[in-house]
Every structure is written in C-alpha cells, then in structure tokens.
Amino acid sequence: xxxxxxxxxxxxxxxxxxxxxxxxxxxxxxxxxxxxxxxxxxxxxxxxxxxxxxxxxxxxxxxxxxxxxxxxxxxxxxxxxxxxxxxxxxxxxxxxxxxxxxxxxxxxxxxxxxxxxxxxxxxxxxxxxxxxxxxxxxxxxxxxxxxxxxxxxxxxxxxxxxxxxxxxxxxxxxxxxxxxxxxxxxxxxxxxxxxxxxxxxxxxxxxxxxxxxxxxxxxxxxxxxxxxxxxxxxxxxxxxxxxxxxxxxxxxxxxxxxxxxxxxxxxxxxxxxxxxxxxxxxxxxxxxxxxxxxxxxxxxxxxxxx
Amino acid sequence: xxxxxxxxxxxxxxxxxxxxxxxxxxxxxxxxxxxxxxxxxxxxxxxxxxxxxxxxxxxxxxxxxxxxxxxxxxxxxxxxxxxxxxxxxxxxxxxxxxxxxxxxxxxxxxxxxxxxxxxxxxxxxxxxxxxxxxxxxxxxxxxxxxxxxxxxxxxxxxxxxxxxxxxxxxxxxxxxxxxxxxxxxxxxxxxxxxxxxxxxxxxxxxxxxxxxxxxxxxxxxxxxxxxxxxxxxxxxxxxxxxxxxx
Numbered sequence: 001x002x003x004x005x006x007x008x009x010x011x012x013x014x015x016x017x018x019x020x021x022x023x024x025x026x027x028x029x030x031x032x033x034x035x036x037x038x039x040x041x042x043x044x045x046x047x048x049x050x051x052x053x054x055x056x057x058x059x060x061x062x063x064x065x066x067x068x069x070x071x072x073x074x075x076x077x078x079x080x081x082x083x084x085x086x087x088x089x090x091x092x093x094x095x096x097x098x099x100x101x102x103x104x105x106x107x108x109x110x111x112x113x114x115x116x117x118x119x120x121x122x123x124x125x126x127x128x129x130x131x132x133x134x135x136x137x138x139x140x141x142x143x144x145x146x147x148x149x150x151x152x153x154x155x156x157x158x159x160x161x162x163x164x165x166x167x168x169x170x171x172x173x174x175x176x177x178x179x180x181x182x183x184x185x186x187x188x189x190x191x192x193x194x195x196x197x198x199x200x201x202x203x204x205x206x207x208x209x210x211x212x213x214x215x216x217x218x219x220x221x222x223x224x225x226x227x228x229x230x231x232x233x234x235x236x237x238x239x240x241x242x243x244x245x246x247x248x249x250x251x252x253x254x255x256x257x258x259x260x261x262x263x264x265x266x267x268x269x270x271x272x273x274x275x276x277x278x279x280x281x282x283x284x285x286x287x288x289x290x291x292x293x294x295x296x297x298x299x300x301x302x303x304x305x306x
Numbered sequence: 307x308x309x310x311x312x313x314x315x316x317x318x319x320x321x322x323x324x325x326x327x328x329x330x331x332x333x334x335x336x337x338x339x340x341x342x343x344x345x346x347x348x349x350x351x352x353x354x355x356x357x358x359x360x361x362x363x364x365x366x367x368x369x370x371x372x373x374x375x376x377x378x379x380x381x382x383x384x385x386x387x388x389x390x391x392x393x394x395x396x397x398x399x400x401x402x403x404x405x406x407x408x409x410x411x412x413x414x415x416x417x418x419x420x421x422x423x424x425x426x427x428x429x430x431x432x433x434x435x436x437x438x439x440x441x442x443x444x445x446x447x448x449x450x451x452x453x454x455x456x457x458x459x460x461x462x463x464x465x466x467x468x469x470x471x472x473x474x475x476x477x478x479x480x481x482x483x484x485x486x487x488x489x490x491x492x493x494x495x496x497x498x499x500x501x502x503x504x505x506x507x508x509x510x511x512x513x514x515x516x517x518x519x520x521x522x523x524x525x526x527x528x529x530x531x532x533x534x535x536x537x538x539x540x541x542x543x544x545x546x547x548x549x550x551x552x
Contacts, residue, residue, distance in 0.1 A: 010318070031399035036374070036386035037429045037550035047380035056395060079515045080431050080551030086506050128381075140549060147403055147543055154540045156405040156442070156527060158420065161547035162398050209388060230389050232430060233552050243430040243515060 030145050030160040031059040032114075039124065040207075040233065041168040049126040053164060055143060057114035064113045065143040065161075067102050072140050072165070074238045078199065082140060082165065092135035092170070099127040102141070112143070128170060136206050136236045137168040167207050167233060174205035176265035180272050181239050183260050189278045193246040196227065198260060201239040209233050212262035212269075216247055219254045229262065252278030387428055394427035398434070398548035407529055410540070413472045415530040421484065422512060422546065423522045429550035431515040437508035437545050442477050442529065444538030451531060451540055453501030454478035463503035466492035469528065476501065477529045481511050486521035488512045499528060505545065515551075 033056040043049055057063050071088050075081040088094040101108045103123035114120060124141075144161035151157065182199035200210050209231035216224045227247050234240045247258070259273040374393075376383040386393070401421040410416055426432040442451040454461065454469055454476030461467035461478070469478060478499035481489035490511050492498060503509050512523050 028403060029399060029401045030403055031397070031423075033395035033397035033425075035393055035395045037396035037426070038387060038552055040384040041381065042383075043381035045380070048378070049381045049383060050378060051376040051383040051385060053385065054395075056397075058397070059399070074552075081433050081510075081513065082549055082552060084435075084508070084549075138552070142547060144545065144547065145403075151404065151406075151541065152539060154407040154410050154442070154529075156407070156418075156438075156542055156544055158400050158403040158405065158544045158546060160398060160400045160403070161545065162396065163547060163549040164396075165550060165552045167552060230430065232387075232389075235552070 028061045029059050030061075030063055030158075032057055032063065032065065032143065032145070032160060032162050034143065034162050034164050036164065038165045038167065038233070041126070041166065042171065042173070043126075043128050043168065044171040045128045045132040046130040047128040049128060049168075051124045052121050053124055054119055054121050055112060055114060056119040057116060060116050062113065062115050063145050064111055065145055066111045067109065068142040068144060069097055069100055070140050070142060071097075072138050074235050074240070078239050078241050079243075080232060080240060082138075084140065091137055092133035093137075096126075096128075096132070096137055097139070099129075100139075100141075101125045101127075124166075126168070132170050134170055134172070134205075137170065138166070138207075138235060139168075140165045167235070169206040171206075176206070176208050177204035177268075178202045178208070178210075178234070178264045180260065180262060180270050183272045184274060185258065185276050187276055189252060189276060190281050191278070191283075192249040192252050194249075194252070194258075194276065194278075196245040196247065196258060196260075198229070198242040198245050199239055200234055200242060200262065200264070202234040202236055202264075205236050207233050207235045208265040210242070210262050210264045212260065214245065214247070214258055214260045217257045217259075219256070224252075224256065225249055229260070251280065251283075253280060254278060390428040395425070396427075396429060396432070396548070396550050397423075397425040398546075399423045400546060405527055407527075407540075410529060410531055412531050412533040412535065415472060415528055417526055417528045419524050419526045421522055421524055423520055424488070424512065424514075424548055425519045425521070426514075426550055427517060427519055430517060431513070431551035432548060433510040433513035434546055434548045435508040436479075436502065436511045437505045438502040439505055439543045439545070441504070442540040442542050444536065444540055447536060447538055449536040449538055449540075451529060451535065452476050454499060454528070454530075455501065456499060461498075461500055463501050463507070463509050466498040466500045468495070468497045469499040470497050472530065475530050475532050475535075477527070478502070479511075479528070480526045482524045482526065484522040484524050486514065486518060486523075488514045488518075488521050489523050502544070508545070508547070511546075 035054050039051060041049055071085045072082040075083045088097050103125060104112060140163045142161050142163050145159045147157035147159045178201050181201040182197055185194055185196045196214055210229060211231050212229045214227040218224050225247055227245055229242055230244050255275060255277050257273055257275050259271060262270045374385045405418045407416045422434060424432055456467035456469040457471045457474050458467050478501050480493050480499045483489050
C-alpha cells in the first residue's frame with residue numbers, strides 16, 4: 001500500500017515535469033530566414049517575370065507568415081538601408097503592386113505556413129503589361145508572423161518579420177549616368193589598414209552596380225596593392241557609400257598614390273587620384289627606445305671598464 | 307510488494323525514455339510535408355539537368371534549392387548579390403514572442419527582456435525596425451498605459467533619457483548589445499529608455515553596415531503605472547521587421 005502511494009507520487013511528479021516541457025512552448029521563439037535577400041529585375045514590356053525564392057522556419061514551432069508588399073526609397077544615410085513608404089503613389093505606375101504575386105505550387109497566396117525546420121521554395125511573379133510605365137520600381141516583400149492572441153495576462157506579444165528587397169527596372173533602360181561624389185582617406189597614417197571613403201552618385205533613371213578597383217602605388221610608382229570595389233546597388237537619383245574599401249597592408253612607409261578606376265554599367269568610366277603619407281611612428285619610437293637603452297648599457301659597460 | 311516492484315521499474319524506465327526523446331528536439335535537414343505525408347531528409351542534393359520551359363530557363367547553384375539567375379522573354383532576374391556566389395540565408399529570430407508582465411502594481415516598475423538575433427551573411431548591412439500596434443490597452447474599455455516620457459518628460463521614440471523614478475509611469479524599452487554593437491544609439495547608460503513608435507511609424511532598434519552572423523541584442527521592456535490606472539488586462543503587439551540593405 002505504501003509502495004503504491006510512492007509509485008503514484010513519482011508518476012504525478014513525472015507527468016507534471018512532462019507537461020511543464022509542453023507549456024514552455026507558449027514562450028515560443030520565432031526563427032525565420034529568406035533567400036535571396038534581394039532580387040534585381042530588368043524587363044522590357046510586355047513580360048511575365050518569374051523567379052523563385054526560399055523561406056525557412058528554423059524554429060521549433062510552426063509559424064504562419066503574412067505577406068505584405070511595401071515600396072521603399074534609399075535611406076538618407078546613403079549606406080544601402082531602406083526607408084519603407086506607406087503608399088505606391090511615387091511609383092511610375094502605382095498600380096504595379098496589384099500585379100505582383102507570390103505563389104505556392106502555382107496558386108497565389110497571401111500567407112504561408114511553415115512547419116518546424118521547414119524550408120519552402122515559392123514563386124515570385126510580376127505581370128508587366130505592354131503599356132507599363134517606364135522607370136525603376138523599388139519595393140520590399142515582407143513576411144510577418146502572427147502572434148498568438150489568446151493570452152490572458154498583462155503582456156506584449158512580438159511578431160517577427162523578414163524582408164526581401166526587389167529592385168526592378170522597366171525599360172527600355174535609360175543611359176547609365178553617375179559620378180564619383182567623394183573619394184578620400186586620412187592624409188597621414190601610422191600604419192595600415194588605410195580606409196578609403198568612396199561615394200558614388202547615380203544621376204540616371206535606373207539602378208546600377210559599379211565595378212572597378214582602387215590601385216595603390218608607392219613613391220617609386222610601383223604597385224603596392226589593389227582594393228576591389230564591391231558592386232553594391234546604387235538606386236536611381238541617389239548616392240551610396242561603397243563598403244569594404246580598406247587597404248589591408250599593415251606596414252607602410254612614404255608617400256602613396258591611390259587611384260580609383262570606376263565603371264558604371266555599360267556607361268562611362270571614371271578615375272580619380274588622391275595622395276596620402278605613411279610613417280610608422282609607433283615602430284620608429286619603439287626602435288629609438290631600444291637603441292637608446294642599448295646605447296646606455298654600452299656606455300655604462302665602457303665606463304666600468306675604464 | 308514484490309508484485310508491484312517490477313511494473314514500477316518498467317513504468318519509470320518508460321517515462322524516463324519518453325522524456326529524453328522529447329528533449330531531443332533538433333532534427334536538422336529538409337522537411338517537406340502535406341496532409342498526407344512528412345518527408346525528412348538530411349540534405350536535398352539531387353538535381354539532374356536544367357529545367358526549361360517556353361517562357362523561362364532556370365540555372366541552379368549545385369546541390370541547393372535556390373537559384374541565382376532567371377530569364378525569359380523580355381526579362382532577366384538576378385537573385386542575390388553579384389558579389390556573393392554562395393547561398394546565404396538572411397535570418398532573424400526572436401527568442402521569446404510572449405512578454406508577460408504578470409500583475410502590475412502601481413509605482414512598482416516591471417521589466418522583461420527578449421533577444422533579437424540577426425545573420426546577414428550576404429548583405430552589407432541590415433536594420434531591424436520596431437513599432438507597436440497601439441499602446442498597452444484593455445480591449446474592452448479602451449484604457450491605455452501611455453508611452454513613457456522618462457523622468458524628464460523628454461524621451462520619445464527617437465530620443466532616450468533616464469527612467470529611474472518609480473513615480474514615472476508608462477511603457478518603454480531599451481536595447482543592449484550582446485554580440486556586436488548594433489543597438490541604436492542612446493542606450494549607452496543602463497537607465498536610458500525610449501518610448502515605442504506606433505504603426506505605421508517604426509524606428510530602427512538594431513542596424514549595421516557590415517556583413518555579420520549571429521549579431522545579438524537584448525531588448526528590455528519596462529512598464530509602470532499610477533494608482534489611478536484602471537484595472538484590466540493590458541496588451542499590445544510589437545512588430546519587429548528585419549530588412550537587409552539593397
């Protein structure tokens with residue numbers, strides 16, 4: 001009889017622990033991913049643009065993501081961040097948004113359900129009619145989770161959303177136009193890496209990605225290194241700071257010349273040069289201290305000998 | 307006693323085994339399912355040939371389910387960045403979507419936290435924006451807990467300030483870097499808070515101009531009420547959106 005009560009007690013304890021594991025799912029996490037983070041579309045009407053992307057649920061619970069489409073413009077920080085807009089009125093054709101579809105197995109959807117650890121490949125489709133207004137369209141496709149609403153507590157619920165940006169040029173494309181709006185570096189450096197500030201402006205009607213390099217030469221005209229320019233997208237009538245432009249050489253000595261050679265799309269090429277001077281002051285000070293200490297030691301030894 | 311001993315041990319072993327199996331929750335791999343079946347595979351790696359159709363052709367990155375170039379009559383689409391050849395998912399997670407303040411007593415601030423994690427291996431930068439659908443509100447009566455204005459009365463959704471007084475009421479948040487330095491500015495002092503922007507406005511709580519993996523920030527939510535706050539269940543929804551750079 002006593003053993004049976006003990007058995008029952010332990011059973012209840014295990015069941016309570018077991019149910020405790022299940023209830024912790026209420027404080028669930030959301031872990032979602034999208035690929036690609038950006039799509040670049042070039043089209044000439046009429047066209048039925050089709051591509052694909054993947055959505056992934058890496059969390060331990062199922063998630064349903066609502067699909068929203070929002071226009072954006074480049075943020076004033078000029079670093080590729082977006083500023084979401086609330087209306088499509090600035091689009092060359094504000095009604096284009098109605099012709100964007102996300103499809104699952106060929107069926108247009110407004111939301112997508114993902115089981116735990118599930119990855120889905122979805123279709124992205126835009127119908128571009130013959131008379132579509134020419135120009136660039138920038139929008140983001142948002143996938144936003146629905147928080148549970150049956151909670152009976154003073155609480156805040158968090159919904160998680162993830163975005164895929166779309167850059168679309170409806171052609172025929174205009175002439176690619178732009179210029180180097182800024183190219184500079186510190187004039188004096190102690191040692192590398194040397195950071196180059198490079199900003200490119202797009203004065204044309206369509207986005208482009210610049211290509212090119214920064215060539216660094218020493219005082220003798222010998223090449224010291226090359227920095228490849230990352231071909232990031234620069235939207236129409238905007239400018240962007242090019243990332244990852246550090247010259248990663250640690251020991252530098254003397255005057256240097258840095259020349260940026262830039263090509264924008266199939267258009268013009270640009271070139272600009274700057275100069276900077278490098279002197280490894282920290283190394284020199286260290287060497288001087290060492291020489292000074294050695295000299296002092298030698299003088300002392302000499303005096304002792306005398 | 308002897309008769310109960312054996313089944314007792316069997317039940318204990320069964321319960322232990324069940325609990326251990328339940329705690330092993332991470333099964334990595336591709337999962338496809340519908341109402342009729344669930345397939346789980348270590349890796350979907352088989353492709354054969356290039357599918358083509360009357361309007362389009364696809365090119366595959368070997369062994370993956372993503373593609374990077376699509377073309378057809380009058381269009382071409384590049385998926386992803388041209389400077390990144392491999393497929394790197396843009397990923398965002400929130401460790402807890404339910405922030406339970408429990409019972410809120412007047413002049414006794416309650417704080418809760420959750421973690422935001424971003425991996426943007428292929429994008430030179432990202433931002434995570436935050437907005438609330440409305441103030442903490444009792445749906446039935448419309449009573450609200452207002453956004454905090456901090457001790458000085460000056461903090462907003464974009465400007466932080468100190469909030470330490472138990473006689474300062476409202477709802478606000480702060481951001482602390484766990485890995486990386488991606489929290490928005492204004493939170494260098496641990497007593498600084500901002501209020502939340504209401505939709506459709508949103509503010510960036512995390513951002514970076516660099517490529518990065520598992521960049522993590524902790525968001526602390528704080529709520530305090532006056533003795534005159536009407537009773538009820540106060541709730542709202544916070545919308546976090548992770549957006550890569552273009």
